[in-house]
Amino acid sequence: MVIAVDFDGTIVEHRYPEIGEERQNAISTLRRLQNDGHQLILWSVREGALLDEAVEWCRERGLTFYAVNTVIPEGMSEEEQRNVLISRKVNADVFIDDKNIGGLPSWNSIYDIITQTSIPTKVIKKTSKSTPIDDDNLQLPYPAWMFWKKNRK
Numbered sequence: 001m002v003i004a005v006d007f008d009g010t011i012v013e014h015r016y017p018e019i020g021e022e023r024q025n026a027i028s029t030l031r032r033l034q035n036d037g038h039q040l041i042l043w044s045v046r047e048g049a050l051l052d053e054a055v056e057w058c059r060e061r062g063l064t065f066y067a068v069n070t071v072i073p074e075g076m077s078e079e080e081q082r083n084v085l086i087s088r089k090v091n092a093d094v095f096i097d098d099k100n101i102g103g104l105p106s107w108n109s110i111y112d113i114i115t116q117t118s119i120p121t122k123v124i125k126k127t128s129k130s131t132p133i134d135d136d137n138l139q140l141p142y143p144a145w146m147f148w149k150k151n152r153k
């Protein structure tokens with residue numbers, strides 16, 4: 001999956017424009033998701049030097065992103081800017097943001113939620129009431145990366 005992740009308040013405590021302390025397990029969880037095959041996009045309101053600082057802060061901790069905020073070139077019309085912003089948003093399958101309704105779960109929970117949301121249809125069908133559950137073949141939770149890799153063949 002393509003996962004867009006916010007920086008201030010999400011990867012680090014909200015101290016914008018300063019960089020706050022890392023939120024517990026944020027970097028290790030993101031690296032783990034990357035190892036599972038997910039593509040991470042840093043999705044932040046930061047721009048210019050402030051954005052560079054955030055990218056560098058992550059890089060120093062072993063986290064490099066597949067993509068960072070689309071930079072909006074100067075001279076674009078308002079409509080073109082809007083299109084860039086819209087495409088930036090729809091290009092991700094999942095967003096991790098401290099402004100989520102209900103707030104930001106712990107990073108350990110975020111990992112569990114992401115790896116358990118992409119349960120293959122086959123397994124879902126087996127758990128429906130009308131179909132008997134085949135205990136021998138039922139493997140829940142089914143790691144998301146397995147499903148993702150299967151689809152890429």
Ligand SMILES: [Mg+2]
Nearest residue numbers: 006008009098
């Ligand atoms: Mg935020």
